[in-house]
Structures are given as C-alpha cells and as structure tokens.
Amino acid sequence: MKVVAFGASTSKNSINKALATYTAKLVEGADVTVLDINDYDVPMFSEDKEKEIGQAEGAQKFLNDIAGADALVISFAEHNGHYPAAFKNLFDWATRINRAVYGDKPAVYLSSSPGPGGAKSVLAAATGSAGFFGGNVKASVSVANFYDVFDMETGEVKDDTIATELKAAAAKLTA
Template identity: 30%
Template sequence: MSKHQLLGMSGSLRKDATNRFLLRNAARLYGDAVYTEADLNLPLYDGDLEVADGIPDSVAQLATQIAEADAVIISTPEYNKMLTGVLKNALDWVSRVKPQPWEGKPVAVMSAAGGRAGGERAQASLVAAMTPFQPRLVIGPEIAVAGSSKEFDADGVLTNERYEANLTKLMAKLRAAVV
C-alpha cells in the first residue's frame, strides 16, 4: 500500500500557533504518511459571492485536499468557548461543495489553548459543527493541551510525555480507521 495522505487543519492562522505545532507532532506520531497542512485563509462565506462567482479556488483546493486525504487531523484553539471563526468559516465553505468530501472520512480532533482546560469546549463545538458532514470521527483519547505555550520546545516539539503518549494512541486509532 502507498503512503497515507494525511491532511492537517489548524483553527489558527498564526504561523507559529501551538495548534500548528500540535498538528505536526500528530503527523510525526501518525507515522509513514505524506502530510499536508491546509491553508484556511479563505474569504468569509457569503452566499451572494457564491452565487456571483461560484466556489472560490482556495475553497475548491481545500475540498480537494479533504477528498484526497486518507485521514484528517484538526486542531483548534478556543475562542470565547468555541471553535475559531477561521475553522467554522472553512467548514461552512466546504459544506457548499458537491460531492461532500467529509462523508465517511476518518477525522481526529484536538486542541491546544492557553487556558487550563486546553480547548475542551472548542473541541465539543467542533464535533457538533462536523456532525452534519458525517465523517468517521475517531474519538479518544482526548487531546486538549492546556497552557499550550509552555508545552512545546523552541522547535515546536511536544515536551509533555503524557500528551505525547495519548497523541500516539489517538494517531494509531486514526491510522487504523483508514480503509
């Protein structure tokens, strides 16, 4: 079998966001795969824009990346007790693409946040937002990196052994979900 295609989606646009670091650590622990990080810097969803111009090229590219991926990992910070607007906007745009690329896709969600809950509420809202798309969500162990700015070294490597052990388990489950 060829290498798996693994797509990472960060709910933060920041270049050095801890959620990007978490995705890269997840990809490393996933094992032998071609890893791509999606660009979620998309125009705001606007039905009038869609009617006038159709699906933007950047959204079509994201939908293609999702469709071609064997599995997807999504990591989001928590903004005001929810997933980020960046991530919700991407989900809203991709929901307009036919055929729907999420259906049956193995997906693992995780979060990294500055607070002590590590983004647990953001994950809950992300799962709720994903439900209509009918992906195959790979659940547990939950990865919610609290105080995330202190959990990665200067190179973005996760330094907490417990988080790494649970992330290893989650990535093994995600790999096993690929058929």
C-alpha cells in the same frame, strides 16, 4: 497512508497547527501534508455573495486538498469559546460545495490553548457536529497550557502523559 493535518487558525505561529503537525507525524509510515488555512482565500460567506460568485475557489481548493488524504488530523483554535471566524467562514463555503467536507475519512480532532481550558468548548462543538459533515472522529484530545507541555522550537511535546495520549490518538487512524 497520506495524512492531511491543519490547525483551524490563521496565526503565523499557530499552536494548533504545531499540535496537528506533531500528531500527524506520529502516524507510523505516514506521508504528512500540512495545510495552512491562510492559503484558502474566500470572501465573507452570505447567500447573496454565493449567488453573485457561485462557489468560492478557495473552498474548492480546500476540499481538493482534503480529498487526497487517507486520514485527517485537525486541531481547532478557540476564539471566545467558538471556531475562529476565518476557519468557520472557509468551512461554511466548503459545506456549500460538499456538505460532507471531511469525506468520512478517519480523523483525530485536537484543540489547544495557552490556558487551562485547552479549547475544550470548540473541540466539543467540532466532535459533536462531525457526523453532519463527513467527520469520522477516531479520537479527540484537548491540550491545556500548551506552552508548558510543548516546545515550539523543537516541535516536540515535553509532557509524557500528553505525548502518550497523542500517540494513542494517532494510532487509531491506522487501526
């Protein structure tokens, strides 16, 4: 099984990319590919820009990289209760090429933040709209107080309850 994972964040030290990577690696026997949304250069979306350039190459590359997956693990960063602008922009371009961006592939949606909210607002938005964009969400998990439960140096979860929850979510990708 090929699992594609990414954090919907442009941070070089993204906690959401770390969380997505960790969770994807819990899928037994999976070949995991981790994407970095910084690798998909797209201009700011507008209908005028779309008329000018057509499809953005970065968005097509993003869709191609997702298309090769059997399953997805996506962890959403939250900026002021919403998607980060860079991810939303890439996503908007991608939906203009293929509205079913996620291709009905089984997916685990995650979110995390350093604080107690766990980016639950963006996770709710992502899971609530998933069906409109080919999202087939098998499980969703919000991880609050990220640095208290995750060791960035080792890439491992330190909290047994969170580790169990993430393992159960990952197992749903093969069920």
